Amino acid sequence: xxxxxxxxxxxxxxxxxxxxxxxxxxxxxGYDVLGRLEQEGVIQRFEYTYELGCNVFKDLLxxxxxxxxxxREVIRQAFESKYPGADDTETALIALxxxxxxxxxxxxxxxxxxxxxxxxxxxxxxxxxQKTLDKKANAS
Numbered sequence: 001x002x003x004x005x006x007x008x009x010x011x012x013x014x015x016x017x018x019x020x021x022x023x024x025x026x027x028x029x030g031y032d033v034l035g036r037l038e039q040e041g042v043i044q045r046f047e048y049t050y051e052l053g054c055n056v057f058k059d060l061l062x063x064x065x066x067x068x069x070x071x072r073e074v075i076r077q078a079f080e081s082k083y084p085g086a087d088d089t090e091t092a093l094i095a096l097x098x099x100x101x102x103x104x105x106x107x108x109x110x111x112x113x114x115x116x117x118x119x120x121x122x123x124x125x126x127x128x129x130q131k132t133l134d135k136k137a138n139a140s
Contacts, residue, residue: 009059019049031115
């Protein structure tokens with residue numbers, strides 16, 4: 001597939017939209033009313049939703065002529081391309097760091113800290129990014 005074909009990033013956007021909606025639904029009543037297994041599921045859902053978001057931006061940036069590989073490169077190039085603002089870029093980098101940490105940490109304190117960040121900062125970020133991508137998809 002050439003980078004002049006918008007189909008790839010738009011298809012992945014559909015998957016990201018569904019994942020972001022499911023994450024939002026999981027947090028609708030707050031993470032603190034969920035059981036431990038459900039809380040762990042929220043973290044897992046955040047991890048793959050975040051990954052999908054990075055992949056949508058990676059595909060979109062490729063379509064626009066940028067060849068970025070790592071999630072950190074994707075976030076930085078997306079910022080330079082004026083997709084997220086500075087605050088959202090900072091939050092996305094923090095989310096990347098936390099996502100990487102969560103993959104290898106199973107402590108109660110870390111779990112609760114992560115859930116609070118997911119609910120208050122990361123899920124709203126993912127929602128804003130999804131809306132930004134929707135606008136881009138509708139404009140092209």
